[in-house]
Amino acid sequence: RLIDLQIVNGEEYSQRAENSAVRTYTLKAPRGEIVDRYGVPLVKNNLGYNVVMYRSGQDEADVNAEILDVVKLLKENGDEYNTTFPIVYNAEEEVPEYDFGLIESDYDDREAFEEANSSEIAEWEDKNDLSGYEKLWDIFNHFKEKYGVGDEYSDEYALDIIAVRYEMEQRNFSATNPFTIANDVSDIVVQKIKESYSAAGNVDAVMETIRTYSEGTTAAHILGRTGIIYAEEYEQLKDQGYGMNDIIGKDGLEKVLESYLKGEDGYRRVQITKDGDIGDVVEEKEAVPGNYAELTIDLELQETMESSLEKNIRQACGEGGAGAAIAVDPNNGEVLAIASYPTYDPETFNEDYEELSQMESNPLFNRALNGTYAPGSTFKMLTSIAGLETGTITPDTEIVDRGRYTYYSDYQPTCLVYSSSGATHGSINVSEAIGVSCNYFFYELGRLVGIDAIDEYSEKFGLGETTGIELSEGRGQVSSPAEREASGGEWRPGDTLQTAIGQSDSLFTPAQLASYVSAILNKGTRYRLHLIKDIVDYDTDELVYSTPAEVVSDNPISDSTFEAVKDGMRRVTADGTASRVFGSTEYRVGGKTGTAEVSDGADNVLFTGFAPYDEPEIVVAVVIEHGASSSYAAQVAKDIFDRYMELRDTDRTAKPSDYNTDESSDAKQTAAPDEDDENAEEAP
Numbered sequence: 001r002l003i004d005l006q007i008v009n010g011e012e013y014s015q016r017a018e019n020s021a022v023r024t025y026t027l028k029a030p031r032g033e034i035v036d037r038y039g040v041p042l043v044k045n046n047l048g049y050n051v052v053m054y055r056s057g058q059d060e061a062d063v064n065a066e067i068l069d070v071v072k073l074l075k076e077n078g079d080e081y082n083t084t085f086p087i088v089y090n091a092e093e094e095v096p097e098y099d100f101g102l103i104e105s106d107y108d109d110r111e112a113f114e115e116a117n118s119s120e121i122a123e124w125e126d127k128n129d130l131s132g133y134e135k136l137w138d139i140f141n142h143f144k145e146k147y148g149v150g151d152e153y154s155d156e157y158a159l160d161i162i163a164v165r166y167e168m169e170q171r172n173f174s175a176t177n178p179f180t181i182a183n184d185v186s187d188i189v190v191q192k193i194k195e196s197y198s199a200a201g202n203v204d205a206v207m208e209t210i211r212t213y214s215e216g217t218t219a220a221h222i223l224g225r226t227g228i229i230y231a232e233e234y235e236q237l238k239d240q241g242y243g244m245n246d247i248i249g250k251d252g253l254e255k256v257l258e259s260y261l262k263g264e265d266g267y268r269r270v271q272i273t274k275d276g277d278i279g280d281v282v283e284e285k286e287a288v289p290g291n292y293a294e295l296t297i298d299l300e301l302q303e304t305m306e307s308s309l310e311k312n313i314r315q316a317c318g319e320g321g322a323g324a325a326i327a328v329d330p331n332n333g334e335v336l337a338i339a340s341y342p343t344y345d346p347e348t349f350n351e352d353y354e355e356l357s358q359m360e361s362n363p364l365f366n367r368a369l370n371g372t373y374a375p376g377s378t379f380k381m382l383t384s385i386a387g388l389e390t391g392t393i394t395p396d397t398e399i400v401d402r403g404r405y406t407y408y409s410d411y412q413p414t415c416l417v418y419s420s421s422g423a424t425h426g427s428i429n430v431s432e433a434i435g436v437s438c439n440y441f442f443y444e445l446g447r448l449v450g451i452d453a454i455d456e457y458s459e460k461f462g463l464g465e466t467t468g469i470e471l472s473e474g475r476g477q478v479s480s481p482a483e484r485e486a487s488g489g490e491w492r493p494g495d496t497l498q499t500a501i502g503q504s505d506s507l508f509t510p511a512q513l514a515s516y517v518s519a520i521l522n523k524g525t526r527y528r529l530h531l532i533k534d535i536v537d538y539d540t541d542e543l544v545y546s547t548p549a550e551v552v553s554d555n556p557i558s559d560s561t562f563e564a565v566k567d568g569m570r571r572v573t574a575d576g577t578a579s580r581v582f583g584s585t586e587y588r589v590g591g592k593t594g595t596a597e598v599s600d601g602a603d604n605v606l607f608t609g610f611a612p613y614d615e616p617e618i619v620v621a622v623v624i625e626h627g628a629s630s631s632y633a634a635q636v637a638k639d640i641f642d643r644y645m646e647l648r649d650t651d652r653t654a655k656p657s658d659y660n661t662d663e664s665s666d667a668k669q670t671a672a673p674d675e676d677d678e679n680a681e682e683a684p
Contacts (some may be wrong), residue, residue, distance in 0.1 A: 022269055022282055023054065024176075024327050029263025030209045032290030034223065034253065036299040037334075037533055038652045041214045043223055043254070048184040048210035053168075054202050055175045057202045060148035064161050066202055068153070072158045073192055079185045082228060084170065085163035086124055087140065088486045089156045096140045096159060096207035100124075103357045134602045148469060170231045171244035172671040180245040183228070184210045194434040211247065219302055221366040222471060222531060224252015225346040237424035241265070253293070253531065258471050260535045260545065263290035283591070289538040296334035296547075300652075301327060301643055305337040309622070313341055316605070316627040320360065323624035323633075324367035325512045327640055330518035330610065330619045332549035333527030335469070337640065338511075340367040369473040372507035373623050375463075376594030377437045377577075378394055378608050379502030381520060381565050383445055384430050386457040392449045393430060395564035401440040407447060411494035415440040434568025437593065439501050446500025447493070454499055455480045460555035461506055461526065462515045468528030468552055476512055479504035502594060513608045513621035515561040521616045524555040566590060568615055578607065581634040587645055588613035591637065602626040607633035618644050 005013060034043040051070060058066070074081055086098045100120040107113040125131050125139075133139045143149075147165040161263070164181060173179040182189075188203040197203035211226045227250045229237070234244055241264065242248070248262070249255035256529035257659055266287035271279035305325050313321040314350045327336040342363040344356050365371065387393045403418030416439055417423050425438045433441035446454065455478050456463055464478035477483055479499040481491035498504040508516075510581020511529060519526035528550040535545035573582035577593045598604055605627035610616040620640050622633040 008615075022271055023056075024267055024269045025178055026178075026192065026245075027266035027268055027285070027287040028208045029265050029287035030289040031226070031247070031263065032257075032261035032538065033210060033292045034257070034261075035292060035294050036297045036302075037295060037336075038298070039294070039447075040299045042219060042295070042297070044212055044214055044297065045209035046209055046212045049190045049205045050180050050208050051174070051182040051185055051189065052178050052180050052204055052206045054178045054204070055173060058202060058294045061150070061163065062202075064147065064149055064153075064165070066197075067161050067164045067181075068157055070193075070197070070203060071157075071164065073189055074182055074185065077184050077186050077189050079162060079189055081160075081182050082180060083163040083167040084230070085166040086120075087136065087159065087163075089159045091156065096136050096155070098136070101353075103354065106357060110391070132614060164269055167470070169561060171234075172350075177244065181230075193531040195220045211347075213346050215299065215303075216347075217345050218299070218306060219297060219338070220343050220346050221340045221368070222252055222297075222338055223255075223346060224254040225250050225349050226254050227350070228681075237627075247649070252471065253295070257293050257532070257535070260293060261290040261537075291535050291537055291544055293532060294534040295531055295534060296329075296336065296337050297338070297531065298647070300647060301640065302337040302339065303628065305640050306339045306341070306343070306644040308636045309339050309341050312632040312636050313624055313627070316624055316632040317602075321625065322361050322367065322626075323622070323627065324371055325620065325622040325636055325640070326368050326510050326514045327618055327644070328514045328518055328529060328618050330521045330527075333468075333518070333529045334533070335529055335531050336618060338368050338531075340365070340369075340371075367625075368510045369469065369471055370509065371623065372474050372476045372509055373604055373606070373625075374504075374506055374596035374598070375502040375508050375513060376596035376604070376606055377502055378513060378592045378594035378606050378621075379463075379506065380434055380437065380442050380500075381569065381592060382457055382461060382463065382516070383442050383449070383454060383500045384434060384565050384568065385461070385520070385557060386453045387445045388430065388564060389457065389557055390449055390453050392453075393445060395431065396429055398427045398429050399433070399441050399444050400427045401438055403440065405443040405497070406494055407441055407444070411440065411492070411537045412496060413494070413498070431564050431568040431571060434565065434592065435571025435574075437572070437577050442500045443497045446497050449500075451480060451491075451496045451499060454478075454496075458506075460524070460553060461519045462553065463512055465512070467509075467511050468530070468550070469511060470531055473511060474509050476508040477505060479506045487581045502596065510623050511619045513606070513623075514619050517608050517610060517621065518619045519553075520562070520565060521610060521619065523559075524557045525551055526555075528552045569609065577630065578609075578634045581631055581638050585638070585641070587611055587641070589638075589641060590616075591634070593634060595630055598626070602628040605630040606631045607637045609611075609634075609637055609641075611645065617648070 030045045033041055035041050071081055086100050087096050090097045098121055100117060102117055104113040107116060130139055133142060143162045144158055147162055149161050168179045171179055182396060193205040226247050229242060229246045229248050234242060249258040266285040267315045268284045271282060291394040309323060309325050313323050322341060324340045326338045329336060337589050342361050344363045380541055401415055401424040403424045404412050404414045406412050417425060425436050428438060428441060458478040464476050466473055467476055479495060483505055484491045495504045498508060515526060515529055530547045532547050534543055537544050569592055572578050573589045573591050578591055582589050589609055589611045590613050591607060594606035596604045607630055608621040610619045620637040624633050627633060
């Protein structure tokens with residue numbers, strides 16, 4: 001017996017004895033906070049409670065009983081337990097059924113949905129060696145037997161126990177690795193856990209930091225969200241200090257910045273008395289908080305953009321409308337604000353996911369970076385540059401607008417003013433043509449310059465090219481014979497005319513439009529767009545990482561081309577198509593409206609422009625889907641310009657801690673060092 005106790009099973013019994021006398025608590029490192037360019041918190045950490053289960057010698061029956069007690073308590077108070085077990089109980093039909101969280105509306109038809117669901121089932125069953133079972137009841141009974149779930153439990157309760165036991169298995173629940181059964185639970189659950197379970201030593205409510213999005217839905221599409229680590233993610237990250245209960249960035253900047261925001265966990269080992277109470281601390285290692293990230297975003301400008309975008313979309317489209325906007329600094333590529341409407345709340349993402357994913361307006365979709373739209377007349381500056389730089393025209397060249405373009409016998413488009421009133425713009429030069437958005441002028445210029453030159457200059461100015469921003473983005477496409485032929489179509493002369501006015505197959509993101517206009521203002525120099533400004537060390541306040549202004553392409557244009565195009569954009573806002581919106585501004589603005597025909601409803605409307613006119617500091621691009629009138633898009637831009645001009649001379653250099661009114665916040669908030677800090681490193 002002594003040999004059995006000390007040698008054969010000595011290690012196990014030793015561990016059991018130690019665990020009954022000493023409990024190890026993980027001290028979770030606070031995740032680094034995310035602040036705006038002036039240090040105002042966008043994402044921070046508050047204190048909350050997680051329900052944690054410990055393995056300390058209980059047999060299977062005891063573990064199952066404890067699980068069910070906790071699950072009942074959680075359900076009674078509206079909290080959910082953590083599990084990835086895909087079998088749920090259908091109370092109406094009193095049967096188990098698969099639920100992989102697939103949404104039928106995400107698929108083209110019922111058949112595609114069922115095929116995807118069948119694929120998920122087959123993959124999961126194969127992964128868990130269940131391919132030999134023919135019925136779901138058989139799989140249910142397999143797990144009952146595997147986890148020792150007795151027949152005294154109803155099918156519904158048995159499934160709850162199985163779901164938790166399955167997740168425990170996935171997360172390597174053991175004497176040395178406790179399992180977090182629920183996160184950020186309600187106060188009543190904490191109280192009852194402390195009163196009824198903590199003393200037994202197997203279940204406890206443990207205080208940890210909870211990710212909080214300070215401004216609600218603001219900037220949701222770029223900030224992203226966090227969530228508990230998946231088994232597949234753990235396999236990839238376990239060698240980097242991650243545990244099976246860790247919270248990690250799932251998408252957006254939370255994911256991009258994961259390696260910087262993650263801190264280093266500590267631990268506290270405490271003695272447990274014979275009555276189950278916590279005694280002296282045996283050993284302790286402090287947690288090391290993650291770095292905090294300073295973005296290029298200006299929160300006040302962001303709020304103005306989101307508010308104006310929602311207001312004007314509702315006025316233009318009513319309920320169910322959609323659109324996007326982005327503001328950048330043309331001198332370095334910093335994104336000052338970026339918004340996609342409709343939006344969502346990252347804190348309630350999991351609870352709201354099913355509803356959000358079924359909404360026709362698709363609020364989870366980041367239209368600013370991934371929505372691709374025909375640019376309409378906002379493309380006319382590019383056609384102008386191609387014509388001027390190739391010598392096809394000069395700034396003084398005039399083309400007579402005859403209303404109907406009759407060069408081709410089988411395709412004769414008209415100028416908008418002609419089709420609506422029978423009038424024409426007469427003889428005009430390129431600046432005047434941009435100002436009044438004369439289609440006839442650009443039909444002729446497009447034919448003269450040719451599609452190859454248009455495509456060449458589109459690429460040079462970043463259209464159909466990624467902007468380089470840190471998040472996932474769409475590439476879009478530029479109309480071209482090669483693109484058309486690749487999709488099985490035929491290129492016709494009329495397609496060149498349509499491309500010249502921003503139609504045909506051209507599709508660009510709002511971010512690309514802002515990048516393209518910025519490149520015009522820089523006479524052909526295009527900067528990579530970026531959202532991350534600095535990463536700052538929590539303890540030392542030293543700059544760990546800094547994003548430099550990076551030139552991604554440099555295709556110089558002549559001063560005369562630059563002046564002609566810029567002057568045309570001034571005419572748009574002074575006495576052209578956007579003058580009704582910008583005519584009363586105290587500062588000068590340049591811009592271009594756009595209207596793009598779509599097959600399923602009213603036209604998409606766009607505006608892109610810059611301010612102040614003489615020394616541009618901000619470029620804005622706006623798209624409203626089915627907005628009918630470009631004045632709505634222009635109004636969004638004006639609201640953003642107005643707010644920027646109002647804020648530009650305001651001292652907003654306060655430290656982040658000045659904005660922190662939540663005493664429970666665990667993450668240190670301090671102002672970022674100067675950009676020329678000698679400790680700063682360039683982005684790789």
